[in-house]
Amino acid sequence: MTKKQTGEDAAGQLTRSAVIDAALRVLDDRGLNALSTRAVADRLGVRMNTVLWHVKTKARMLELMADAVLAGIRYDDLPDAPRARARELAGRYRHALLAHRDGAALVTGTYPAEPNTLRFADRLIDAFLEAGADERQAAWTAWTVNYFTLGLTQEEQAEGEEDDAKLAQAIEHGAHPALERVMPHLRQNFDERFVFGLEAVLSRIPH
Secondary structure, three states: OOHHHHOEOOOOOEOHHHHHHHHHHHHHHHOHHHOOHHHHHHHHOOOHHHHHHHHOOHHHHHHHHHHHHHOOOOOOOOOOOHHHHHHHHHHHHHHHHHOOOOHHHHHHOOOOOOHHHHHHHHHHHHHHHHHOOOHHHHHHHHHHHHHHHHHHHHHHHHOOHHHHHHHHHHHOOOOOHHHHHHHHHOOOOHHHHHHHHHHHHHOOOOO
């Protein structure tokens, strides 16, 4: 097994990348609520101080994890047309979030000015600018796409059949007729809802 495979550098020391990889494995196995620097240390078989030496604080570890989640976004084979490119980028962003348990909740709670996060934001804003949006519209549309994607994906990763049953029970018996009428469309169908919401946002970008 190579040093790279064990997460050690050429001197045989643990690397920050290995710490973040271990943290993502803890996230996938146990969820965001169970994530801690101690849990990561246990996964690596080291003392907690060793983990903190690399990431300083749990908050910093979460930032680095969030940026690592966005490392899963590919930038090959993107459409030439800018609006289509923005649409594809948003879809790839959502898939990167879904690739990790509680991925959207993790990213939502952070604000990492890190390479993968900045690269995605830059590519998304560039698509809007190329489409003809001015600077403010491009920036605010990127924020809107980001918040919408995070919110819907967080709901998707947290949803369960019991939530649908609870909602249905709460609005039945005619007390909320409009909600009762649209109940079949309020939850589930996350793929279709993502496309619907994204198209509503992108419709304001020039053709």
